[in-house]
Amino acid sequence: MKKKYYFILAITSFLFFLSCTKNFEKLNTNETKYYEVDLNTVFPGTLYRTMDLIGELNIQGRLLTFSRYGVLQFHASPAQDMGDNYFNKFYIGIIRDLDRLEAEYSDREGFENRLAIVKTWKVYMYYIMASMYGGVPMSEAITDGTVGIREYKYDTEEEMYTLMLEQLKEAGNLYNISNPALGDYMETDPVFGSGGGGRSDLSKWQKFTNTLRLNIAMHSQNISMELSKAHAIDVMKDETKLISSITEMAKIQWGKDVDLSSSYYFKRFIKGQTSFDGGYPGLNEYFALYLFSYKDPRLASYAQKSNELIMNGVAKTPNNTPPFLFTDTLVRRHAAFCGNDISDQEHYCPDHETHQLDGLNEQRLDSILVNYTMPYVPMPQEGIGLAAGWEWEFVPGREGQGIRYNDPLNRSSPYNSSYIHDDFLKEDASIVLLSWADACFLKAEAAVLFGLPGAQSYYEEGIKASFEQYGHSSELSEYMEQNGIKWNTDGMGYSDRRLLYKANINGKGGNENHLEQIYKQRYIADFFNCLEGWNLERRTRALRFPPFFLNGQSSDAEGYNPVYNYWNERFIYPISEENKNKEAYYKAIENLKTVSPHFRNDRWGDNIFTSLGFSKLNPDLINADILYGGNKRIRTSAQYFAKKYGKDYDEVVKNAKQLTGETNDKEALVKAYKYQFRELWSTFLP
Template sequence: MKKIAYILTIITFCTASISCKKNFEEINTNNNKIYKVDVNDIFSGTVSRTMRLIQDLSFNKLMNFSRYAVVGFATNPSQVMDDNYFNQFYVGILRDLLRMEKEYEGKPDYANRLAMVKTWKSYVFYMMTSMYGSIPMSKALADSDHSPREYTYDTELEIYTQILKDLKDAGELYGVSASYPSDILMRDPVFGGSNFGKSDILKWQKFTNTLRLNIALHAQNLSLDLARTHALEVMADETKLISSLDDMVRLQWGSDEALSASYYFTRLIKTATTFNDSTYPALGEYFGIYLFSYKDPRLSAFVHKANQLSPIPVKPMLYTDTLTRKHANFCTNAECPTFAAHQADGLNGSRIDDILVDYSMPYVPLPEANSLAAGWEWEFIPGTTNRYNDPLGSKSSPYNFSFVHTDFLKENTTTILLNWADSYFLRAEAEILFGSEVKAAQHYEAGIRASFAQYGQSGVETYLAQNGIKWNTDGRGFADRRLLYRANIRGKGGKENHLEQIYKQRYIADYLNCLEGWNLERRTRVLRFPPYFANGAASDVEGYNPQYNYWTERFIYPIVEQSKNKEAYYKGIENLKATSPYYRGDRWGDNVYTTLGFAKLNPDLVFAQQLYGGNKKITPNAEYFNKKYGKTYEEVVATAKSMTGETDDNQALIKAFDYKFRQRLVTYIP
């Protein structure tokens, strides 16, 4: 990675006069950039910049958009007005890729290099158009001697059609030929391993074909025929799709903090002087309840246990629960107000206490910025003048929550674009749409097994046997603490139900691949998470609702486009309007709530005001915490002793989960 950084320094020097430009028009009028450089000197830097951009977007936007994690400071809607991301895509990445593509086009001795460049270019355009919608593609980075003054915005369908054509061409270019032994990358940042060795051409071909299948299905709402054509062509030879853990598209960061460490590490760990739960990503409640509901062992690979990141012992966040216990074991003068009567009547063996207790939980989701919408309030506790408290709102320490596992954030982490499970879930979806339900079920189960293997988890057969996880079954999951959403899986029935199982399992398997998670929900609407609650907070986002907001559907175009590329900019907005299933008029339609053409209509929009508007009183119930260690005091004690090895009841309870008895509520004979 040091070598890559040095290459980047050279590239940055060569491109400084372009990368500092503030609008898209000026990018294409500069003739000073040096392009006659071997792909080995350029490509690694291009991939490195793409990796950093992916993590930048994920941390600042897409973790929240996908609901994979909560990043507290970024849970209110926002819009990026400047052209920072546009320039990073076009100037920092695509310009070099397009020049390399032109350099190798039509040269048989560089067919593999050309295929790699086409594949990476296709992935980057896929990223962009799934973020913005209509964007400049066909004429965006024309030769500088043409000096175009306006950059045509291609439609989403035109872009996806071209991407799929490029990927098809790339997939057919790969080959190992003794005649051209140098037609590889000598320092491959994608499939060169942790030491950035030579290219593995077969793995590149599998990446290209699997990406093609992914994008074909991604574009199905724009053209089912386009999706069918490319999906069936790719699946005609499934040996050329990702087929092992070793085939996964895994981009490797380095261990040099100054030169090659991951963006996450640099942003969250390296320069942090204090720990802040509003900037460190943590388990979100909606994602968490799927893992809690179906006892998913991957939870421990995704996030840390509560308090685990603290360098010193801290007080845990305690959850208040109710238990039953045998009254006779606690019927003493000190604890029982009717001690004498209870001792005399001979019925103590039948009496039961309802008790209120506190204990800590192993995994605790971090709540989003506002727990309630404006006008909402917690309900009164029956028979009292006190209101309920937010079950996730009583932290004792910023470490009390379950934060994203360090494996995803460390300096030499990997960024995964497509994993082994994706390959199976994509095939399962394609079989439901265009082929065999029997094969779909086989691929579905294989995808779950591949994900368990990726995270080194056992117990996959037990997981697969559960209702909702087992093919063609329904599962009832836990609700969130406000009872707004339930992690059900409706898999029993026909095509749509089977797709729900596939989509939800792919969503889980793609944890922290935030672009894919965001894309999957927009194109399927299978998760249908509730909106974010503004609770009266102000915002400069066009179309913002001070009570609740469904999350961002797209990025807006840079404001400079309104003046520098005016005619094409408004044509881009017309392209959005032509295919959008839900078009908002704010900012001429160029707003974060306008749905893109590849996406489905959010079916909850029509009910939004009924569901989330007005004044509501919320009675909380964290079902996923209730009776976590047992339904009775006696069961809880047994659990504590099993966890700790302690023989004393009280010592075991305290050591296991900081148990505290609060009060006896009532004594009765059932």
């Protein structure tokens, strides 16, 4: 076997985590350590570092927040990461090794499968970077190990997407599935190996390569529709070479070695923690609206129930933890509660004597305030209910008493929230990169945009794929019959608690509405794939979530608004690049200005609020100050909680008895829902 040596850091096993140097330019200078490049030795380490980097980007990089899938309470304001850390982890920790592997197999006959695998993963890394920063060094990022350079250009977004798509097309055609040369695969493949660690399934690798190509093609449509269309149509010519089952999904899994292979989330949130203060990812209210509005059974797979927190398989909620209680209004028959014992407020009527004499009591109804628990309690996007300059509106009819609305998501305990399901965060959690559902929704989108047949069937298959992925196939038919879910129908969703957003799905009509259904279903199916959730909204603006509101919190983000901010459109470049690679750095900013649909001049142009070229213009920017700036009075209405257990008091009692088997009304209510009577609001004749 021909040997090649390169100037790169040694990586000897799957569990070795590479330390990163401080400056990006070091990847273009000689190192002092050598090793023989081999896929089985090197590639598993790059996968492990990729997993940890994705986990870190989701949490520290705030992709979880940007995607609106989850909430971390300590991420209460915009922030600008200086970029150096992530640049080094991409280039020096991952891409440099992939570049050496690519060089190793590019001129070796009989190793086409290995080369295709390496090319695919390398493109995936650049896809993440282009999604984060815009144009980055690609064509000149890594040298061949013989000549070090300190000046390297930043490719434009169009150059990057063109190159990525070409390389994936080449990689997809390289695979020799039926008759691979001896050793032209990984012996222990962490992605597509039998049981997660056996020999590579080359067919699945090829399907990942081609599906990634389709994903990037659709992702790049705002850069060049011609480029997008050409690659999408080409890759869809043979759908048998795209991901088409649960077993073919591209996912990678951490291990159960606490110190070495365990998940980033386990190490970040669970390992060594002796107490819980609520600093754990919770289910975002805006995302939850879609699950609540359309009775989505995947809610149970995405989130944990209130006061039932499980961390790495261990129940954490202490005994006697106060429950979350929602205040609702119910109508009941007045006569059954028209008593004159003032000590029994639930049965006391201040007009008891009159009501007993006028003969109308059997017709009267009460409107009462009650408290009861909710099974799932989302987290608000921010830790505050009111932005700077806002105040709660007075409750109609109670202005004279000074009674105002308040935040219905106020909690009595940090355990009251629905935290993200343990399956996503546990020690040996998996990261799904592209799923069967993704492939279906991408095909549906391409069919609508490019006039191809089958959009509806692709869309429906995508929902089916997601339900199968999470074990809810038996509940699929009922879900699919709902307006907004059924193809070419509109669905009216719930509002968030501050009445700023509604989870409507406008699917009836032409292509634009059909795309909205496709986009929103992909967003729901991609829960916790934070990069894809963030990318989908920026490139489509289909979800149009409200901004993130502040109440005077400080921020290091230049150009932030102390009242509201739409979340990051990008990451800023490494601060070191301004000095180390100055000409190329400022050229990259000019390139960004040229293609950005919304550019801001803060921080000489390199700021987090400038949209990337692949993005659409956020249409809400023009009216944002009118909608959210200045003084504003807020009403609340947690529609997704209201009448949860029945349309009136009698129905709630009936359901409580059926649930618990209790025959006494009060005992059944308390046992089922921790029911509390609060107040007689009014008595009236219908």
